[in-house]
Amino acid sequence: MNNFKKLCADFPILTQKINGHRLIACDNASTTHKPQQVIDAVVQFYTTTNANIYRGIHLFAEQATHAYEDARKKVACFIGALPEEIVFTRGCTSGINFIAATWGDVHIKSGDEIVMTELEHHANLLPWQRLAHKKGATLKFIPVFPDGTVDLSLLKSIITHKTKIASVIHVSNAIGTHVDIATIIARAHAVGARVLIDAAQSVPHQKINVHGLGCDFLVFSGHKLLAPTGVGVLYIKKELHDSVPPYEVGGGMVEDVDCMNATWAPAPHKFEAGTPPIAQVIGLGAAIDYMQSYVDFDTLAQHEAQLCTRLIEGLSVIRQVTILGPVSELKQNGHMVSFLVEGIHSHDVAAFLNSKGIAVRAGHHCAQPFAKKLGYDASVRVSFYFYNTVEDVDGILAAMRELLI
Numbered sequence: 001m002n003n004f005k006k007l008c009a010d011f012p013i014l015t016q017k018i019n020g021h022r023l024i025a026c027d028n029a030s031t032t033h034k035p036q037q038v039i040d041a042v043v044q045f046y047t048t049t050n051a052n053i054y055r056g057i058h059l060f061a062e063q064a065t066h067a068y069e070d071a072r073k074k075v076a077c078f079i080g081a082l083p084e085e086i087v088f089t090r091g092c093t094s095g096i097n098f099i100a101a102t103w104g105d106v107h108i109k110s111g112d113e114i115v116m117t118e119l120e121h122h123a124n125l126l127p128w129q130r131l132a133h134k135k136g137a138t139l140k141f142i143p144v145f146p147d148g149t150v151d152l153s154l155l156k157s158i159i160t161h162k163t164k165i166a167s168v169i170h171v172s173n174a175i176g177t178h179v180d181i182a183t184i185i186a187r188a189h190a191v192g193a194r195v196l197i198d199a200a201q202s203v204p205h206q207k208i209n210v211h212g213l214g215c216d217f218l219v220f221s222g223h224k225l226l227a228p229t230g231v232g233v234l235y236i237k238k239e240l241h242d243s244v245p246p247y248e249v250g251g252g253m254v255e256d257v258d259c260m261n262a263t264w265a266p267a268p269h270k271f272e273a274g275t276p277p278i279a280q281v282i283g284l285g286a287a288i289d290y291m292q293s294y295v296d297f298d299t300l301a302q303h304e305a306q307l308c309t310r311l312i313e314g315l316s317v318i319r320q321v322t323i324l325g326p327v328s329e330l331k332q333n334g335h336m337v338s339f340l341v342e343g344i345h346s347h348d349v350a351a352f353l354n355s356k357g358i359a360v361r362a363g364h365h366c367a368q369p370f371a372k373k374l375g376y377d378a379s380v381r382v383s384f385y386f387y388n389t390v391e392d393v394d395g396i397l398a399a400m401r402e403l404l405i
Contacts, residue, residue, distance in 0.1 A: 004303055004386040007294055010035040011387055021357025024392045029173055029201060029336050029383035030361050031223045034287075038226055041286035045279045052275055054252055068278055071285030072268070078288050079218070080209030081235050087271040088281050091232035092200045093123040095219035096167070098234055098247040098271075099196055100127035103217075106245065107194075108164050110136035115159050115166040115188070118144040118373060121173055122366045124198045128167055142168070142184070146374065148175045148325040155187050163193040171201035174367040174381070175325030176308075176336040178202075185214050194240075200224055204385070205304065205335050207297045210235050222280065226287035231280035234271075241267040248273040300386050304335040307384045307393050311337050314397040320344075320404050324379055336383035338365075341404065346378040349403070353380075356399040 008014050013033045016023045025033060045067065051060035053068045069083075076083045089095045104127075108114065114128045118141050132139050140158050143151045159166060166188040171178050181197055188195045196217040199208060203220040210218050218235040222228060236244055246253060246264060250273035255263045264270035309331040315321045320342040330337060341349050350362035361381040364371040371377060382396060 004295075004300075005389055007035075008387045008389075010037065010290075012036060012039070014387065018357040018359070019355050022395075024356075024358040024388075024395050026382045026384060026388060026392060026396065027359045027361045028385040028388070029224070029365075029381060031229065032204065032226050032385050033387070034226055034228070034283075035290055037290050038228070038283050038286045042228060042279050042283045045282050053278055064278060067282050067285070068276070071281045071288075074285045074288045075233055078292070079203065079233075079235065080211050082238060084241075084266070084268050085210075085235055085238050087234040087236060087268045088276055089219070089232040089234050090230055090277070091221040091223070092121075092198060092219045093232075095217075095232055095234035096124050096196065096198065097127045099167075099217050099236075099244070100131045102247050103194070103240070103244045104128070104131045104165065105135075106243070108132075108135050108137050111162065112137045112164045113140050113160065113162040114138070115140045115142065115163050115168075115193075117142040117150055117168050117179060119148075119150070119169050119172045119174065119177060119179065119367065119370055120167075121169060121198065121200070122368065124167055124169060124196075125369070128165075137164075138162075144177075144370065144373070147327075148172065148177045149329070150177065150179050152180060152183055155183065159184070159187045159191060159193065161191050163188065163191055165194045165196060167196040167198070169198045169201075171199075171205070171335075172325070172367070172370075173201050173336075174365040174370055174379070175338050176201075176330050176334045177326055178329065178333060181213065181215070189214065201335075205297070206301060210237075216240060222284040222287065225284070226290060227284040228280040231277045231284050233284075236267070236271070238267075244271070246270050246273065250274045295386055301333055303386060304384050304388075305331060305333055307388055307390070308334040308337050310390060310393045311382060311396065314393070315339055315400065318400060318404055321400070324374070335385070336381055338379045338381045340376055340379055344403075346380045349380050352403050353396065353399055356395070356402075358396055358399055360396075 051064040053065040185195045194216040197215045199220045204225040222231040253273045255265045322340045324338040346362040
């Protein structure tokens, strides 16, 4: 269950080399690599089944439908939801746009308030920003201290009876901060507001139970959880199904149609118009099977924190490096480390690391308002997953010393 180094053999891409060097894959906050089991599940669908779902009574159509709905059940179990509360989307961005354009368009009026943190990814900022401009609503932000921790001291004055929704990130994709979403959910519900959680950086790294959290909506992307790109999950609490209109309308999501009117099928089908990403959903189901078979979340958290600690301690002795975010927290439960290098642009640092076979991310990480607040335009982000090793960290540190010392 916890022999992560052994699991590296399941990932074909990890045998690749960059510029003649062994691949050190540390851009996992952007997307994770895929084990052979997930690749095989997608290939098997296309080679043995390859049919549309719900639309046929032939064998392949029935097999495809069963596999698709079986994956929905796996996702529901994985995050503590009911199957009918799971809606498949293209990813986190699609899921947040879905809720802003449907529930938000119906329930948010002029003068209402929408609350976020200053850490938000653009995917959780721009849909609400656009809706606020359209509706005359007000955006309010829970502030962040310079070390990246969230300041909840004024939460009661930020989330008020004018607040209609709090849409907040769970773990920052830019610096790794864990947000105290339980406190935010409790305060929002106390004033009658709904809560959406952007769990892109938490679902792959920790056990999530949506019913335990009490959130109203939650989104995550499959490709950050070993699954293919092009598939995500939107959780919609069952009691809200009737208050959320369909995002798209078309084939497959109707109960009855005539030339002038239509009625919708029960959730989740009323939220999934057209041909869905069938192969990707089946791949997501296989990814969840893999995680549940081989990855214990407590052990994963310990492993990632150890890698973060080793990297932080190694970078801390290099004079030109400034580490971003709540360092003590990252040492305890982080899965990424972001830093700046004095006198060298982060893109140039990432390019140098690439020359050594090291894949990291450089940029504002789609959290440009937060980067502007801290006064930088780009940082280097090293992000880990269970297939990363101590040797990977040592390789990064050796490259950084070569660059700077």
